[in-house]
Amino acid sequence: MSADPALRREIPDATVARLPEYLRTLSRLAEDGVPSVSSEELAAAVGVRSAQLRKDLSHLGSYGVRGVGYDVETLALEISRALGLTEDWPVAIVGMGNLGHALASYSGFVTKGFRIVALFDDDPALVGERVVDIAIRPLSELDDKHAVDPISIGVIATPAPAAQAVCDRLVGAGISSILNFAPAVLAVPEGVDVRRVDLSTELQILAFHAQRKALAAGHLGAAVLS
Amino acid sequence: MSADPALRREIPDATVARLPEYLRTLSRLAEDGVPSVSSEELAAAVGVRSAQLRKDLSHLGSYGVRGVGYDVETLALEISRALGLTEDWPVAIVGMGNLGHALASYSGFVTKGFRIVALFDDDPALVGERVVDIAIRPLSELDDKHAVDPISIGVIATPAPAAQAVCDRLVGAGISSILNFAPAVLAVPEGVDVRRVDLSTELQILAFHAQRKALAAGHLGAAVLS
DNA sequence: AGACGTTTGTGAAGCCATGCACAAAGTTGA
């Protein structure tokens, strides 16, 4: 009757954001031959409260055994299913500068569930070069349906000024999941998901806390400014 | 009397996370010669609600003019001050593989407030190489106080297995702000800030939503599983 | 079989963040 809670219920965004972390830790445990974990142990390894872990997992279904814990293999599989990693997602990277190269050869990319199927860059000096056994092509070929396999996820690794135009092309090609490394806010139609990863934003957040600590610790006056 | 609200009041983390975005947009407006913006305009450019923008800015102080809006230059300066970007933060990158190279030459790094002062890698094939005019050195020199300028922020761009050991070294050298690109949870003492940027986590979150969309759109049954 | 110890799954409470709606404050024009 009731099939898969993961596909029926609503899973909170905050929970979804933590699932990859749980999965990574579970995979490591599985490699080490650990058969099962308690919520307390797993939570400690990931760095969250055990109650939070249990509540997160409860959104996927009831895969634990009371008095025992969770079977590592089973739980890893269920999280994979919830995240949609049981099927392969074809990924394309646009912008093959330093960052694009790093992303393409990043091992974590290939792990599970994702497969790079296309690399794009309009720089003639880069077109034709092969990275991880895939030739870099000009972005114009993205529109050509016959030249490109289906793509589920587009990664933008271009400079900021080019990001919006690239994004429009990706959306035009039917891609509705985009990972944006360019420091730019992208305008997209309804139904398209954009996640942004920004190095300088992260640095600035660190700087804020660093400043806070510096002020709290040493010279907590520093009022002699204006 | 009351000096700087940014240094006195508590600024919510959620607000701090948005300030860099506001700052980036304001900088672009300043370059374009725009003298002032309303909360409505700025919010639209960043992609948030105007009420949220106003509430965020209210935590820094009262820098707007009713009936007019915010002076672009002034607001940019105040956000910079709140984030601690009026002084330079020396940054070190550990792990000069593909990602480390990309980070070192990433333009956004140099923009404002941050300055790369050291590059480390223990691979003999990399030691000595110069990137952005800085020579790569072995990590052992980090401990040598005389060989390294003060460092405020450490960036970990190593493979996951090495991350914890590198982190321990950074902390041992007195660094209390760490940006971690390795897919690993780092254990650090109280008072040390770690922010993690993980590509595969972001991809997995995208995959979750993509799966959700696929199920909702097409075959919303798919119950023929178990 | 039954009692005991352990761990899950979850109601309930508290907390933080978001969004609304409006008074206060400022500008512009007559």
Add this chain to the structure above:
DNA sequence: TCAACTTTGTGCATGGCTTCACAAACGTCT
């Protein structure tokens, strides 16, 4: 000078996430 208009700053309500605390469920040992 005064009225009309614009936009900020904020009290309040709403919603979501986190944490607590405990009953229900399971295995184990006698």
